[in-house]
Amino acid sequence: MLITIKQADFDRIYEHALAERPNEACGLIAGHDTENGVRVIEKVYLLTNIDHTNEHFSIDPREQLAAIKDMRTNGLKPLGNWHSHPESPSRPSEEDKRLANDSRASYLILSLMEEKPVLNAFHIESSEDGKTVRKEELEIRGEDSAEE
Amino acid sequence: MKITVAGEQKEVADGLSIAELIVLENVETPEYVTVSVNEEFVNSDSFESLILKEGDVVEFLYFMGGGR
Numbered sequence: 088m089l090i091t092i093k094q095a096d097f098d099r100i101y102e103h104a105l106a107e108r109p110n111e112a113c114g115l116i117a118g119h120d121t122e123n124g125v126r127v128i129e130k131v132y133l134l135t136n137i138d139h140t141n142e143h144f145s146i147d148p149r150e151q152l153a154a155i156k157d158m159r160t161n162g163l164k165p166l167g168n169w170h171s172h173p174e175s176p177s178r179p180s181e182e183d184k185r186l187a188n189d190s191r192a193s194y195l196i197l198s199l200m201e202e203k204p205v206l207n208a209f210h211i212e213s214s215e216d217g218k219t220v221r222k223e224e225l226e227i228r229g230e231d232s233a234e235e
Numbered sequence: 236m237k238i239t240v241a242g243e244q245k246e247v248a249d250g251l252s253i254a255e256l257i258v259l260e261n262v263e264t265p266e267y268v269t270v271s272v273n274e275e276f277v278n279s280d281s282f283e284s285l286i287l288k289e290g291d292v293v294e295f296l297y298f299m300g301g302g303r
Contacts (some may be wrong), residue, residue, distance in 0.1 A: 091251075096252055107257045111303065143300065143302040144300055144301055145298070145299070148276070148298075151296050152271055156240075172303050173303075176301045180303055182302035183299075183302065186267070186299075187301070192266075192297070213264075
């Protein structure tokens, strides 16, 4: 699946993750899925990591509920979440995989370990061997880009 | 009766409990799911006993967490 995110939303995630460093930062993504199989992120939510550490994140459930309500109000679909890895690569850790329990969700991970940020998207679902991870194609698009 | 589940209006049987709705909706890994009814969180101990009413708005919130 191709996932698109606006440059401005990428910038918001990146700036929030920088501000929260050294702790992990997190939030939700919302938008819609097109008939052509493109997942369009239309809004990102910057939420509180109630673990407040550089090793874990847990999204505040009250903020999560408020974000879901906002999505419903604005006709957006919950598409998954994002979180930062301040000191590690942009790939799901064992704990990320263990706690990824919604196979419909996309999981975005922003790595800050190098000077240039790296954002990747993953699909994670349960399988006989535990969890199967598949990297999804992610496109960061400018404001003038046409939607697929 | 009509209730709203995850943003979609649905017709369900009267007397449906949260626990029955979780099964009906094929919720994945329910042990990691928090349920809200009309924007109030429901304690998992009440899933069997809480009976839904006409017009209730239900959300299933997956625990969202991880680590490096």
